[in-house]
Amino acid sequence: MPKLKHVLSGDDQFNFLISLIGLIQREGEIHIDAAAARLGLSREAVRKGMETLVKSGGVRQDGHELLPFNFDWDLFDQEGVLTFLESGIIEDAPRISMRQASAIAAGLSYLRALPEFASESEIDELIALLASSQPISTPPTIAYESAAIGTDVATLRKAILSQSQITCNYINQRGEASDRTLEPLRLDLQNSQWYLRAWCPVSEQVKSFRLDRMTTVKVLGSARSAAATKALAELDEEEDRLYIPGEHDTEVVVEVDPEAYELVAEYTQLNTPTSDSNGTIRVTIKVGYLPNLGHLITRFGGAARVISPAIARDIVRNYALESLGEATSSSRALNED
């Protein structure tokens, strides 16, 4: 969940107000600090919410004024406790919307890819509860079919929790296999792809490792180093970018069709395609090791194109030619390591 937004939009504020009503009605009495903590907002936000509640209303059918919420202000002033003296119209927690329920249910299905949730029966119960959240039974409008559980996920998780180092065999982006010692910090699952974020003692930095390039994972007896512990503290929870641009990166201009948007998602805001372009956009991306462009671009089979620099275009063409089993057509260098 995003951390508190400092300025709530009108819609978010309304969502907060009916959450607050539900919370007070369910609890009967609740201290303002407890309410703030439960809803993840400040005490001041709850205080202002109370003010909005008491002035919200309208007219009844008979023309009389309708102001349904009336707090016990004495109790609030003396003890900071929220309780309604009157609240005739909303007496329990309001239901959530179908979109809200679907989003949460899809998130729950997604969690199934984590070994500890794979067999959690509570997930099924919650999905059923969310499905029944609508007054008229309707199928969810968002669904996520659980991804497969990676083979080494459980082992790596154990290493992370016990703060141990590991060894593994890893094939890097250049296709070279080697045995490595790593200090695992976090397992990232992005759609169905697993990555390990680990401190690499050789390069002395945090790197991302794809689990589908990793074999023979073994947990070592040695404990996490001070440097890795420091790196973990700095690993921003909200920072999901897997590729951390380096100072020696090359800027490459690529042109992508919607079929290849995933290639540039970390570099640009993706908007709905305009009618004249069929969604084709140009984006500058950063590439640490240019020969990687060969497989990165070629896999899309035409939906992604390198515009510049020329060397990058050559790399892609040669990669495609080699894959076709044809001789490469350029003398420009491909032999850098």
Added chain:
Amino acid sequence: MEEREEEFKLEADDKSERLLSLTLTLLSSKQGFTKEELFRSLRGYRLSSESGKSKDALDKMFERDKTSLRDMGVQVETFIRSSDLEDNTESRYFIPADTFVWPKGTELSANQLRLLELAAKVWARASFSVEASRAVMRLKALGMPSDGLDLEGFAPRILTNEPGILQLEEAARDGIEVTFKYRAPGKEIETRIAQPWQVRHVSGQWLLVCWDTQKLEIRNFMLKRIVSRIDATGVKFEQANLEQISEASQSLELFISKNEAVIKVEPSTEAWVHFELSESASSAEGLVALRYMDLHLLADELRAYGRTVSVIKPPELKQAIAKGLQRVVSQHA
């Protein structure tokens, strides 16, 4: 804490108060209210009107407010009073009070609430993150939270790189037929008309499960192959029911189970590790049998392994890989 308090502000025209007043008023009477009555009696509308807003602008404001309420799960319904039928056909608005709140006794355990919070967190910055966090705030009224929220060592994230996903979900929810341009692999762009049922993530792809009104069959469109805006056709349809959705998902599963490809992988390569050959019985030969949802997606996946993977069958897969490679060569000539 101090920082939060300082920066916390209400919107200037306090839409939230207007929405809450509208909710309370519409809940208060089974007789319902006409729009005119609401404009006269609710402070938010009255102030807007007094400050010079036109009738047209007020109408638009009311429509937006109804949409906001629906996004929060507040269903505004309309009816025309039977005694009015002769001379007055104005809609009356109301919120059915019996369905507004959770059924009595709906409660969440601490562990359930923790799971729900984790489920919201996986949306991170993806398309439905706002809805997911709003839902969590609402659900907190239904139970006490537990302490151990953190998923230590895991950061699971759903990604959505398809800009149309929100609109398609909305169309599914509201039963709005849509049209868009779609590029099936190797074909010209075509305009499609769809009645969306669900957006569904399967095998690494976001799909639109829908009724295709041209072909008169259930279709799964891949969101990333939509190359235009998504527009409403103006046609409304009845939302899909559970049977239809599960039939669509079963037929997709059946379809996948029938699609088999066999590839041969070169030993000691990235592909060898990726396809987990060292642990498989047929690893001596380097042969792998794969089920696939979409031949062209599989071709994309295999192209990333270059010459280290070759296709045994089907021949269409081999062709799809080669055609893509030729396109890349000519584009980078």
